Amino acid sequence: MPTVRTLKTGVSGIRGVVGESFTPQLLVGFAQAFGTYLDGGTVVVGRDTRPSGEMARNALIGGLLATGCDVLDLGIAPVPTIQHTVRRVGASGGIAITASHNPQEWNALKFIHRDGVMLRPYQAEELLAVYYQANYTLVGSGRLGKLESDPGAARKHLDEILDLVGPDKELIAKRRFRVVVDCCNGAAAGLTQPFLRSLGCEVIAINNSRDRGFPRPPEPVPQHLGQLEAAVREHGADIGFAQDADADRLAIVTEAGVALGEDFALVFACDATDPSEPGPFVTTLSTSRMIDEIGERQGRQVLRTPVGEINVVEAMRRHNAALGGEGSGGVIWPRLQLCRDSFAGMALILRGLARRGGTVTEWKDSFRPGAVVRARVDCSAAEAQSVMMALREAYSGEQVDLTEGLRVVWPDGSWLHVRPSNTEAIIRVVAEADDESAAQALRDQALEAIAAHRGR
Amino acid sequence: MNSLRIAIGGARGVIGESLTPDVIVNYSHAFGTYVEGGRVLISRDTRPSGQMVHHCVLAGLLAAGCEVVDLGVCPTPALQLAVRTSDAVGGIAITAGHNPTEWNALKPIRADGIFLNSAQAGELLDIYHQRDFRKATWDALKPYSHDVVAGLQHLDAIAAELDTDLIRSRNLLVAVDCVNGACSEYAPGLLERIGCRVVAMNTETDQPFPHQPEPAAENLSQLRALVQATGADAGFAFDADGDRLGVVCEDGSAPGEEMTICLATEMILSRGDPGPVVVNLCTTQAVEDIAAAHGDREVIRTGIGQAYVSEQALNSRACVAGEGSGGCLFPRINYANDSLATMGHILQLVAGRTSLREVVASLPRYAMTKAALPCRTHNAFSALERLREEGEPAWADPAQTELADGIKYRNRDRWVYVRVSATEPLIRVIAEAPTQGESEWLVREFLSAIRRLI
Numbered sequence: 001m002p003t004v005r006t007l008k009t010g011v012s013g014i015r016g017v018v019g020e021s022f023t024p025q026l027l028v029g030f031a032q033a034f035g036t037y038l039d040g041g042t043v044v045v046g047r048d049t050r051p052s053g054e055m056a057r058n059a060l061i062g063g064l065l066a067t068g069c070d071v072l073d074l075g076i077a078p079v080p081t082i083q084h085t086v087r088r089v090g091a092s093g094g095i096a097i098t099a100s101h102n103p104q105e106w107n108a109l110k111f112i113h114r115d116g117v118m119l120r121p122y123q124a125e126e127l128l129a130v131y132y133q134a135n136y137t138l139v140g141s142g143r144l145g146k147l148e149s150d151p152g153a154a155r156k157h158l159d160e161i162l163d164l165v166g167p168d169k170e171l172i173a174k175r176r177f178r179v180v181v182d183c184c185n186g187a188a189a190g191l192t193q194p195f196l197r198s199l200g201c202e203v204i205a206i207n208n209s210r211d212r213g214f215p216r217p218p219e220p221v222p223q224h225l226g227q228l229e230a231a232v233r234e235h236g237a238d239i240g241f242a243q244d245a246d247a248d249r250l251a252i253v254t255e256a257g258v259a260l261g262e263d264f265a266l267v268f269a270c271d272a273t274d275p276s277e278p279g280p281f282v283t284t285l286s287t288s289r290m291i292d293e294i295g296e297r298q299g300r301q302v303l304r305t306p307v308g309e310i311n312v313v314e315a316m317r318r319h320n321a322a323l324g325g326e327g328s329g330g331v332i333w334p335r336l337q338l339c340r341d342s343f344a345g346m347a348l349i350l351r352g353l354a355r356r357g358g359t360v361t362e363w364k365d366s367f368r369p370g371a372v373v374r375a376r377v378d379c380s381a382a383e384a385q386s387v388m389m390a391l392r393e394a395y396s397g398e399q400v401d402l403t404e405g406l407r408v409v410w411p412d413g414s415w416l417h418v419r420p421s422n423t424e425a426i427i428r429v430v431a432e433a434d435d436e437s438a439a440q441a442l443r444d445q446a447l448e449a450i451a452a453h454r455g456r
Numbered sequence: 457m458n459s460l461r462i463a464i465g466g467a468r469g470v471i472g473e474s475l476t477p478d479v480i481v482n483y484s485h486a487f488g489t490y491v492e493g494g495r496v497l498i499s500r501d502t503r504p505s506g507q508m509v510h511h512c513v514l515a516g517l518l519a520a521g522c523e524v525v526d527l528g529v530c531p532t533p534a535l536q537l538a539v540r541t542s543d544a545v546g547g548i549a550i551t552a553g554h555n556p557t558e559w560n561a562l563k564p565i566r567a568d569g570i571f572l573n574s575a576q577a578g579e580l581l582d583i584y585h586q587r588d589f590r591k592a593t594w595d596a597l598k599p600y601s602h603d604v605v606a607g608l609q610h611l612d613a614i615a616a617e618l619d620t621d622l623i624r625s626r627n628l629l630v631a632v633d634c635v636n637g638a639c640s641e642y643a644p645g646l647l648e649r650i651g652c653r654v655v656a657m658n659t660e661t662d663q664p665f666p667h668q669p670e671p672a673a674e675n676l677s678q679l680r681a682l683v684q685a686t687g688a689d690a691g692f693a694f695d696a697d698g699d700r701l702g703v704v705c706e707d708g709s710a711p712g713e714e715m716t717i718c719l720a721t722e723m724i725l726s727r728g729d730p731g732p733v734v735v736n737l738c739t740t741q742a743v744e745d746i747a748a749a750h751g752d753r754e755v756i757r758t759g760i761g762q763a764y765v766s767e768q769a770l771n772s773r774a775c776v777a778g779e780g781s782g783g784c785l786f787p788r789i790n791y792a793n794d795s796l797a798t799m800g801h802i803l804q805l806v807a808g809r810t811s812l813r814e815v816v817a818s819l820p821r822y823a824m825t826k827a828a829l830p831c832r833t834h835n836a837f838s839a840l841e842r843l844r845e846e847g848e849p850a851w852a853d854p855a856q857t858e859l860a861d862g863i864k865y866r867n868r869d870r871w872v873y874v875r876v877s878a879t880e881p882l883i884r885v886i887a888e889a890p891t892q893g894e895s896e897w898l899v900r901e902f903l904s905a906i907r908r909l910i
Contacts, residue, residue, distance in 0.1 A: 018597070019591045019593035023519060024485060024512075024515040024516050025478065028477045028478060028481045050594065052594050052597055054518060054599070055514075055515055055519050055597060058511040058514035058515040058518065059511070059512065061511040062480070062511035062512030062513075062514075063477045063512070065507065065508035065511065066471075066476065066512075104594050105593065105594045105595075138471075138473070138476055138477075141505040141557060141560070142558075144471070144507075144508050147511075
């Protein structure tokens with residue numbers, strides 16, 4: 001059996017498997033590198049509920065204190081809370097210990113800049129250079145950092161969302177929504193229920209424990225949400241929300257107990273954007289055309305970026321966007337902060353549902369019918385380059401966009417996006433068309449073109 | 457000079473310089489590998505680097521799959537007692553003992569509460585250097601928890617071995633200098649429990665050490681002044697982690713660190729506890745005199761280091777053991793140098809006599825002289841070997857020569873001991889004789905012999 005290398009060190013952080021590559025040596029090294037890179041100040045540290053989070057937390061605290069950084073330890077906290085806290089307390093940076101939607105055995109570090117945004121690629125390159133040189137700043141015993149905790153950080157983050165929702169809180173409360181939320185026993189456990197109650201909802205929380213382990217794969221895609229679908233039906237709820245392990249991503253279940261495609265969290269949030277908030281929408285090349293449909297209705301431009309939270313965030317900042325995010329369930333509300341935030345997403349969607357009236361199913365049916373399908377093909381990064389060249393050749397007669405990988409748009413509005421992943425040795429294929437079979441046909445055609453090239 | 461020392465006694469170094477987070481994580485990961493997972497207890501003293509070191513230790517132990525119980529700031533002998541009396545497989549004390557504040561160290565403890573002996577420490581070091589650590593998978597990681605009662609249970613264990621009625625009957629006033637260290641809460645606590653009145657100084661654990669945390673005579677001026685100002689019956693000085701104890705008499709005089717083990721020996725032999733007395737090779741020969749006065753009781757000498765003394769005390773079923781540096785061990789309580797237990801036993805001795813000054817005056821005393829010669833380690837052992845080859849000096853009794861750990865020559869009332877320091881590039885020469893002039897002469901003689909041989 002070939003050796004499977006699990007460590008991934010790159011511009012989007014470091015990721016590994018516990019007991020193999022996610023070691024305390026690696027962690028304490030990166031903590032010292034980050035502390036050296038920041039050159040002092042406070043670093044906010046938080047983690048999701050994975051059992052390895054405690055080991056990682058201790059390694060980070062030890063390494064950061066040794067470089068003279070003070071540490072504000074949030075314990076178990078959603079990633080958007082960590083990002084919010086970095087800005088609120090004027091910290092030098094933050095580290096989130098989470099492998100997000102990856103399975104239990106994985107864990108990862110995500111590094112946060114002082115502005116609350118994940119490190120941009122050039123900043124991450126700088127951090128990696130410090131790590132590889134391993135010439136860390138270590139201070140004497142009189143100048144070691146201080147450790148403090150902030151148990152109220154999540155409440156302050158969620159209170160700011162409630163403040164921004166403002167008078168619309170009454171509007172939402174009037175509908176007396178019954179909501180089921182699946183916290184995946186993740187970082188949002190214990191937080192989402194009181195948050196939604198503050199919006200006047202009746203809330204049933206499932207998988208709402210911090211220490212029981214994930215009850216389902218933490219990625220909030222429809223095939224993982226059977227328990228939530230059943231709970232929504234059982235309780236006769238108006239809507240179901242699913243969060244991932246670190247509460248950046250959000251998925252929706254209708255009042256009929258049907259999990260919607262992962263694009264719908266962003267679609268609904270865009271549709272609920274208040275006309276008083278000017279600016280374009282920003283999303284990725286792999287996100288549904290429904291965003292364009294909303295843009296036309298609201299008279300807003302839609303900007304598309306390569307996939308990756310930081311790409312969306314940078315474009316949002318440059319263009320003063322009203323809203324943005326990724327089709328994978330990451331809603332970014334810039335009035336709050338420039339990061340994916342499932343809590344902000346829930347508030348915006350409930351506001352939209354309250355304003356328009358009717359059911360979630362009716363809301364979904366208000367868009368042009370369509371279906372998004374996805375696929376992944378195992379392929380090394382090196383081979384992916386030649387695959388992409390061949391595909392550009394194969395689709396050269398169509399209307400193509402080469403911003404990231406290959407995106408093809410047909411006159412009927414259907415589209416195809418093929419790109420090598422940033423984080424895994426795979427090629428991702430996404431297609432959207434008027435119905436499931438048409439989308440599948442576009443996808444399968446791309447898969448065949450890939451296979452034909454590799455078969456030669 | 458590289459200040460890092462990874463050796464039998466643990467990993468020791470200067471913060472910001474040599475005892476880095478990488479070293480701490482690797483050493484504790486090696487320890488977690490050595491004990492093959494299992495429950496490990498940890499504690500720390502009050503030096504400002506304790507928190508940083510603590511978190512690195514936790515990371516290494518947890519990654520190895522250990523269940524960690526954190527005793528927080530707590531005397532090292534309390535940690536050793538907790539390891540011994542629980543099902544823990546070991547412990548790590550985060551403390552540089554009497555070293556200055558910029559130092560810290562990890563001291564590994566085995567399941568019976570004793571520091572690792574040289575064979576065991578060698579195995580741990582091999583794991584450390586090989587870096588083939590035990591890596592627990594996500595579902596084998598264990599939790600960590602806190603134990604806030606271990607320090608109090610330690611006081612219970614000490615009080616249970618003392619005649620508290622006798623001590624209480626004297627209504628003694630006792631002054632303590634806790635150097636803002638790990639005994640800051642527990643020394644006054646023990647004194648109240650055994651019926652003494654307390655006047656305590658330097659008990660703020662979040663404050664820096666007010667003076668060097670070694671309870672040697674030159675660091676006792678504050679305590680001596682406190683004893684005199686309050687009219688206390690006795691004064692006791694603690695080190696940062698509670699293994700060594702310094703003594704001040706009611707007149708403000710400080711009889712020196714060697715007196716601590718003499719008082720402890722006098723107390724235990726007076727009580728009639730069975731078993732030999734165990735001390736290391738450079739502890740005062742007054743211990744032999746005291747043992748002789750109690751009916752020719754046996755004294756066993758060991759190499760330098762608490763691990764040797766503790767293990768010998770265990771194996772020979774000793775009644776009391778210790779070192780001239782102020783660390784004493786009471787096997788009925790614990791196999792650890794224990795300043796709190798030592799204070800309790802000395803107070804019981806005082807309670808049965810007139811006063812501490814009177815007890816001290818009744819014990820034999822010698823003049824001790826210590827010197828150190830800078831010498832690179834790789835030359836030092838050769839120099840010692842050549843010194844050995846020169847044979848005994850004329851005054852020494854060949855039957856009493858000890859060559860196991862360094863060189864010790866003795867006769868009836870004097871001795872000289874030469875050894876290579878385990879922690880610094882030094883050769884140490886120590887001599888004891890009836891008068892100061894004689895002990896200084898012995899040291900001078902051997903220093904010049906060694907200089908000639910280097």
